[in-house]
Amino acid sequence: MEPFIVDVHKWTDTNYEIGRKQLQSITDKSSYLVFLNSLTSSEVDWEEGTSLLENFAPHLIEEIKGLGDQLNLSYQEAFRYFSGYDLPKLGALGCSSIVTTEMLIRNYDFSPDVYDYKFAVKNSENAYSTCGYTVHCTGLHEGVNEHGLAIALHFVNNHNQQKGFMSTMITRMVLDTCKNLEEAVDLLKALPHAACYNYSLGDTNGNIAIIEGSPERVVIRRGQQAVTCTNHFLEMNEYNRKIETSTHKRKSVLEESLHSQDDLFDIFTTPGKGLFYQDYKDFFGTLHTFSYDFNLRRVKTKVAQGDETLEFSLDRLTNDEPLPLSKLKGYIEEREGAKE
Structure with a gap:
C-alpha cells in the first residue's frame, strides 16, 4: 500500500x-x-x-x-x-456516475501518475465560484459551482481526436460560466471538443442529463428521475471502443444502486462492490469519489480508501469560512482489476 x-x-x-x-x-x-x-x-x-x-x-x-x-x-x-487546448492523446480512463434530481455522485478512475493531488475552491470576481479536483491546475475532473450546477466527465474514445479543448477544460468552463443545465447545454454545443466524452450534469431545478460530446457533434440525453453514466455512448455508438466489458458492467451496477447520497457514497468508495477499481498500473484505479446533494446543498468527497471524508455546505464556496480539512489522506493498493 x-x-x-x-x-x-x-x-x-x-x-x-x-x-x-x-x-x-x-x-x-x-x-x-x-x-x-x-x-x-x-x-x-x-x-x-x-x-x-x-x-x-x-x-x-x-x-x-x-x-x-x-x-x-x-x-x-x-x-x-x-490551456487544455489541442493536447496529444492521453490513455484511456474510467469513471462512473449517477445523477438524480437529488444528487450527483461519481468515481474518477485513472492512474496516480497523472494527477494534480489537489481539491480546490476557486472564488474570483470574473467567474462563478467552483470546487472540484483540479487537472493541470486549470482543468477539473468534475465539480459544482455556487449555483448548484454539477458536472462530471467520462472518457469514451480518442481515436478520432481533433483540435479542440480537452474534457477537463470544458468541465471547468461549464462550471465557471453556466448557472443551470440549459446554459451548460448551449456551451457544450458551442465549444470545440477534442475527443469523445460523456458529461453527466444536474442542477438545482431538478434538470438532469447526459451529454455525449464528440469533435463532430453533440447529443443531449435528458433524464426525468435518474441517469447513469460510464464510458460508452448510447446514441453515438459508432464512436465507442470495440471492447467495452467494464463500462457495461459498471452501468449495470449503477442502475441497481439508486439509494441515498450516504448509501451510494459507501457503494462508490468500497472495494468489492462493483464500482471501486484497483488496476492502477493499467490506468484503471479509483482515485477519488465526489458527490453533491442538490437538496441539502452538500458536497461530500473522499480519496481512494481514505479514512476521512470532506463535507461542507455549498455556501463555503463564497463565504469566508475555511474548508473543514486541509488534506485528504488515503492509500493506493494495487489489485487485479477489470479494465476494458
Whole structure:
C-alpha cells in the first residue's frame, strides 16, 4: 500500500493570483516542467486557442498568465501547458456516475501518475465560484459551482481526436460560466471538443442529463428521475471502443444502486462492490469519489480508501469560512482489476 494524499485549498483572489498560488508549493520547477512537457505538444495553436478563450472564458487567460509567471514562462509556453487546448492523446480512463434530481455522485478512475493531488475552491470576481479536483491546475475532473450546477466527465474514445479543448477544460468552463443545465447545454454545443466524452450534469431545478460530446457533434440525453453514466455512448455508438466489458458492467451496477447520497457514497468508495477499481498500473484505479446533494446543498468527497471524508455546505464556496480539512489522506493498493 502506498500513501495517497491530496491537498485541499480555498483560493479567493483575482484569476491571475489564483494562477500564481496554485504553483507556490512547487520547489523543483525543472522536474515539473519536464512532466508538463511530456504531456503536451510544442505545436499547439495558441493564437487560435486564446481567441476561443476570449470568446467563452476570458478569465482563464489571466489564470494561465499567473501560472506562467510563477514558472517564469512566456504566455505561449504557459498556454501550451495549462490551456487544455489541442493536447496529444492521453490513455484511456474510467469513471462512473449517477445523477438524480437529488444528487450527483461519481468515481474518477485513472492512474496516480497523472494527477494534480489537489481539491480546490476557486472564488474570483470574473467567474462563478467552483470546487472540484483540479487537472493541470486549470482543468477539473468534475465539480459544482455556487449555483448548484454539477458536472462530471467520462472518457469514451480518442481515436478520432481533433483540435479542440480537452474534457477537463470544458468541465471547468461549464462550471465557471453556466448557472443551470440549459446554459451548460448551449456551451457544450458551442465549444470545440477534442475527443469523445460523456458529461453527466444536474442542477438545482431538478434538470438532469447526459451529454455525449464528440469533435463532430453533440447529443443531449435528458433524464426525468435518474441517469447513469460510464464510458460508452448510447446514441453515438459508432464512436465507442470495440471492447467495452467494464463500462457495461459498471452501468449495470449503477442502475441497481439508486439509494441515498450516504448509501451510494459507501457503494462508490468500497472495494468489492462493483464500482471501486484497483488496476492502477493499467490506468484503471479509483482515485477519488465526489458527490453533491442538490437538496441539502452538500458536497461530500473522499480519496481512494481514505479514512476521512470532506463535507461542507455549498455556501463555503463564497463565504469566508475555511474548508473543514486541509488534506485528504488515503492509500493506493494495487489489485487485479477489470479494465476494458
